[in-house]
Amino acid sequence: MALKLYLLLLFLHLFSITKAQSPPQSNITTGSTLYTNSTPNFWPSPSGYFAFGFYPSGNGFKVGIWLVGSPKNTIVWMSHQNDTVLSPGAALLFSTDGRLRLHSSTGQVESIARTNQKASVASMLDSGNFVLYDSSWKIIWASFDYPSNTLLVGQKLGQDQIMYSSISEADTSIGSFKLCMQRDGNLNAYPIRSFFDGRYVYWSSNNPHAERNSSLNLAADSRIYLSNSFGLSVMNLTEGGYPIDVKALYRVTFDVDGILRLYQHQMGLKGSSNSSILWTTIHEEDRCKVKGICGPNSICTINDADISCICLPGFDFVDSENPNIGCKLNFTIIEDCFGNKGNADYTIFPLPNTLFEPSEYDILLKSSEEACSKDCLEDCN
Numbered sequence: 001m002a003l004k005l006y007l008l009l010l011f012l013h014l015f016s017i018t019k020a021q022s023p024p025q026s027n028i029t030t031g032s033t034l035y036t037n038s039t040p041n042f043w044p045s046p047s048g049y050f051a052f053g054f055y056p057s058g059n060g061f062k063v064g065i066w067l068v069g070s071p072k073n074t075i076v077w078m079s080h081q082n083d084t085v086l087s088p089g090a091a092l093l094f095s096t097d098g099r100l101r102l103h104s105s106t107g108q109v110e111s112i113a114r115t116n117q118k119a120s121v122a123s124m125l126d127s128g129n130f131v132l133y134d135s136s137w138k139i140i141w142a143s144f145d146y147p148s149n150t151l152l153v154g155q156k157l158g159q160d161q162i163m164y165s166s167i168s169e170a171d172t173s174i175g176s177f178k179l180c181m182q183r184d185g186n187l188n189a190y191p192i193r194s195f196f197d198g199r200y201v202y203w204s205s206n207n208p209h210a211e212r213n214s215s216l217n218l219a220a221d222s223r224i225y226l227s228n229s230f231g232l233s234v235m236n237l238t239e240g241g242y243p244i245d246v247k248a249l250y251r252v253t254f255d256v257d258g259i260l261r262l263y264q265h266q267m268g269l270k271g272s273s274n275s276s277i278l279w280t281t282i283h284e285e286d287r288c289k290v291k292g293i294c295g296p297n298s299i300c301t302i303n304d305a306d307i308s309c310i311c312l313p314g315f316d317f318v319d320s321e322n323p324n325i326g327c328k329l330n331f332t333i334i335e336d337c338f339g340n341k342g343n344a345d346y347t348i349f350p351l352p353n354t355l356f357e358p359s360e361y362d363i364l365l366k367s368s369e370e371a372c373s374k375d376c377l378e379d380c381n
């Protein structure tokens with residue numbers, strides 16, 4: 001019995017030593033380079049499920065990490081999300097002095113991983129985390145510490161960190177919305193140009209046990225939760241309980257339309273061929289509740305799967321190619337409203353079944369539609 005116990009302890013001991021000292025699963029050594037126009041133009045993880053390198057965005061390239069898939073990859077991290085796209089001919093160089101730098105085709109050099117220490121080895125891990133190690137295998141930089149629009153299992157959004165939605169699937173630059181892990185312990189979504197002010201929040205975790213220094217986390221079984229400084233969960237946004245399986249990957253993405261969604265990817269031979277939505281902050285039929293989904297002077301309408309922005313009567317799109325930017329007046333305003341004693345030339349249109357943001361308008365306490373119209377037309381301001 002004693003011998004058995006001894007052997008077991010020895011085994012455990014050996015196991016823990018191997019684990020602590022085990023080198024990364026894939027080694028990217030100094031001197032390695034990626035080019036936009038070479039194949040492959042990425043460094044894969046051992047499983048092949050994730051890759052770090054150049055991906056097409058807009059009319060050029062950006063640097064990031066993606067979940068390999070067929071027919072398309074899913075971008076899960078972007079370096080310098082809002083920088084202009086790179087022209088072909090750019091290179092990513094893991095230099096012999098231990099720095100990871102981007103060299104544009106016009107000769108500009110930009111750091112991809114800012115660290116004080118020299119990196120010895122880089123690795124694209126199976127978790128989707130791209131890391132740099134120093135010579136004693138200590139991680140000195142990790143992409144997981146700089147979330148863009150997605151959290152993967154084991155990654156977190158810490159206090160004051162913000163996730164930005166992308167413009168579109170094809171252009172990953174910063175789009176119309178931001179999601180902030182606030183100091184008050186709540187996770188709140190806002191239109192991109194608004195202040196971090198309660199009036200503009202269109203979705204909130206409404207954490208009843210809000211604490212300072214909270215973070216948003218994704219657990220291995222897909223549970224999304226807010227945790228406190230000690231890592232204890234203070235609020236579960238989802239229950240989790242989905243399979244923990246190397247072939248089932250989860251991600252939480254702050255999507256183009258300003259909604260945070262939990263996805264499950266079933267990984268096959270060609271990567272992910274299928275993904276399904278397990279949870280969302282706002283239901284599909286309520287997508288018009290996202291503030292800023294349509295621009296000024298326009299109305300959001302939803303028709304089954306399609307959401308569209310339409311102009312108020314008397315307004316036209318600022319840019320008909322981009323209906324979500326907003327609308328502008330399509331006639332000239334009478335210059336001398338006061339001299340003309342009101343806006344007699346104008347017409348009031350009823351807009352049935354339309355919800356207005358109350359804070360943006362005056363509410364007239366009048367009983368009849370007629371009296372209300374009259375007040376409106378006489379208001380020269």
Ligand SMILES: *[C@@H]1O[C@H](CO)[C@@H](O)[C@H](O)[C@H]1NC(C)=O
Nearest residue numbers: 022023024025026027028121
């Ligand atoms: C990574 O590098 C270390 C140290 O050079 C080496 O021991 C290990 O075998 C390498 N691992 C792989 C997967 O190449």
Ligand SMILES: *[C@@H]1O[C@H](CO)[C@@H](O)[C@H](O)[C@H]1NC(C)=O
Nearest residue numbers: 082083084164173174175192
């Ligand atoms: C992103 O870049 C665009 C275009 O350069 C700029 O208008 C916008 O303000 C930037 N957004 C942020 C959040 O920096």
Ligand SMILES: *[C@@H]1O[C@H](CO)[C@@H](O)[C@H](O)[C@H]1NC(C)=O
Nearest residue numbers: 158213214215228229230231
């Ligand atoms: C904030 O929380 C993190 C864990 O999420 C912890 O590591 C860190 O020490 C905390 N910071 C403070 C100032 O309490």
Ligand SMILES: *[C@@H]1O[C@H](CO)[C@@H](O)[C@H](O)[C@H]1NC(C)=O
Nearest residue numbers: 223225233234235236239240
């Ligand atoms: C969240 O769920 C986990 C797992 O079910 C549970 O252990 C934890 O207590 C829950 N946290 C809260 C605040 O309910």
Ligand SMILES: *[C@@H]1O[C@H](CO)[C@@H](O)[C@H](O)[C@H]1NC(C)=O
Nearest residue numbers: 266267268272273274275276
């Ligand atoms: C894709 O998902 C659907 C529904 O979730 C499922 O019926 C189908 O078998 C999946 N296909 C693959 C290739 O996994």
Ligand SMILES: *[C@@H]1O[C@H](CO)[C@@H](O)[C@H](O)[C@H]1NC(C)=O
Nearest residue numbers: 311312313314315316330331
């Ligand atoms: C202005 O908009 C109205 C209503 O949308 C439309 O009937 C009218 O033709 C437009 N006028 C001009 C000058 O585009």
